[in-house]
Amino acid sequence: MPEGHTLHALAGRVDAAFAGTAVRFSSPQGRFAGSAAALDGARVEGAEAHGKHLAIRVEGARVVHVHLGLFGRFSVRRHRRVDRGEAPTDLPLTGQVRLRMVNRTHVGDLRGPIVCELVTDDGWEEVRSGLGADPLREERLPDAVLARLARSRRAVGAVLMDQGLVAGVGNVYRAELLHRHGLDPHTPAREVPQRVVHELWDDLVRLMPLGVRTGRILVADDDVERARTLLADGGTGRVRPAYAVYRRHGRTCPRCGGTVVKETMAGRNLFWCPGCQR
Ligand SMILES: [Zn+2]
Structure with a gap:
């Protein structure tokens, strides 16, 4: 599943391609046809992400709310139809496109999302209110989240993936972050010292923007430094x-020489090292 940095990068591409322009909306596949017709020709104001959710703001206090789920894809690319004197709405089409956005320069095709709905500004705020804190939106860990973690008996490896608490963290960041901090993923969240919770958050705030810029989940210090250069x-x-534990089960932990294991937690494969994550 795409992690939060992927959605923030996508929001940036949608914004760069469509913000401030009149956009032709359509639903070639048909399942968003009514809403697309209502939006057709309207001016797009911009796009933003919160965790794994994307919002495309359209004039008239309207928002197209998208969640890609496991298999959704939203491709945004440049086209030259208009330069060649053709109608932008005649662009070739492949596959089941739920939502197509076209302006004079770009086309965006959304395929296979689990959510693609037209809501009001208020509707989007309602969606957001159910989402946890997003390290790409908030530099400081909100007190409310800290308080909930301090009460939670659930495993820290599970709460990191709980989109209602921390929005945007997926499987790779979870595994590598817990390894970086030497935390056993089964530790109840309330037993993780506040100092460590803040360190985890600060790491996400530092690392995830690099994920947005590079399209890669970079966690190891060497990788981060090379990417920055x-x-x-x-x-x-x-x-x-270079991951320490993610998808490295059965192999040697680079820190302690122990063997990395794989198990299921919060419905997803979890990779960790029992040798040094205590
Ligand atoms: Zn280890």
């Missing part, structure tokens, strides 16, 4: 990430 030189920063 590449970005500073004008590159994409696309370092091949």
Whole structure:
């Protein structure tokens, strides 16, 4: 499943392509046809993400709320139809496109989302109110989340994936972060010292923007440093990430030499090292 940084990067692409322009909305596949017709020709104001949710703001206090789920894809690309004197609505189409957005320069095709709905501004705020704190939106861990963690008997490995508490963290960040901090994923959240909770949060605030910029989940200090250097030189920063535990079950932990294991937690595969995560 795409993690939060993917959605924030997507929001950035949608924003760059469509914000401030009149957009043709359609639903070639048909399942968003009524809403697309209502939006067709309206001006897009911008796009934002919260956790794994995307909001495309459209004039008239309207929002297209999208959640990609496991298999959804939203491709945004440049086209030259208008430059060639053609109608932008005649762009070729492949697959089941739930939502198509077209303006003079770009086309966006959304396929296979679990949510694609037209809501009001208030409706989007309601969605957001059910979501946890997003490290890409808030630099400081909100007191309310801290308080809930301090009460929770649930495993820290499960609460990190609870989108109602922390929004946007997925399987890779979870595994690598817990390893970085030497935390056993089964530790009840309330037994994790507040100092460590703040360190986990600060790590997410520091690391996830790099994920947005590079499209890669980079956690290891060496990877982070190399990506930063590449970005500073004008590159994409696309370092091949070296993970300590993610998908490394049966292999040796780079820190303690123990064997990395895999188990299921919060419905997803969890990778960790019993040797040094205590
Ligand atoms: Zn280890």
